[in-house]
Amino acid sequence: MKQSTFRIWSSLHTWTSLISTAFLLMLCITGLPLIFHDELDSVLHSDHWQPANPDGALLSLDDILEQAAQHRSGEVPLYMSFDIDRPVINVTSGPAPDSPGRDMTMASFDRTSGEPVPGHDGFDIMEFLLQLHTDMFLGLPGMLFLGAMGLLLII
Structure with a gap:
């Protein structure tokens, strides 16, 4: 290998x-903090919410969906998800069934x-760290850029 070729490869590698x-x-x-987000959230958000009727019966999913539709009138319920640790249902709604995520x-x-x-x-520090970690607040271009940095690491 020539010395000039070695210098080019050494510079490229560096x-x-x-x-x-x-x-x-x-x-x-x-x-690292995102790995322990459940534990950190319990420390950072010490205001523990309690259900209205801790020993009461759970409402049906249809009843919760109706409450969600009343809460966000003019929007269409799109998704429902469940909280593992507490009796909470998360309802995602939007102006139309094919609404983009930002709406x-x-x-x-x-x-x-x-x-x-x-x-x-x-301010939620975990949300900030998640956005920085996944796309550096740039959306898809940020994700692609971090992918390019991964390829650069392989080079």
């Missing part, structure tokens, strides 16, 4: 490593009373 390592470090630093709204409802569950007020 700079691709430095650039990709910076983004890999960002992914490691933001990813959708998620609301949580108490399954014992049908009342909306209060959300977290203010």
Whole structure:
């Protein structure tokens, strides 16, 4: 191998490593708290919500869906999901059945009373870290850029 070829490969290796390592470090630093997000959320959000009727019967899914439709009048319920740790149903709604994600709204409802569950007020550090970790607040271009950094790391 010629010395000039060796210098080019050495320079290429050095700079691709430095650039990709910076983004890999960002992914490691933001990813670690995300692994423990349940534990950190319980510490950061110590305001424990309690169901209205802790020992009462659970409302049917149709009743919760009706409450959600009344809560967001003019919107169509799109999805329902369940909270594992508490009697809460999350209902995602939007202006139309084929609404894009940015137009959708998620609301949580108490399954014992049908009342909306209060959300977290203010800045949420875990949401910030998740957005930074997945797409660096750039959406699809950010995801593609992080994928390109992964390929650069392989080079």
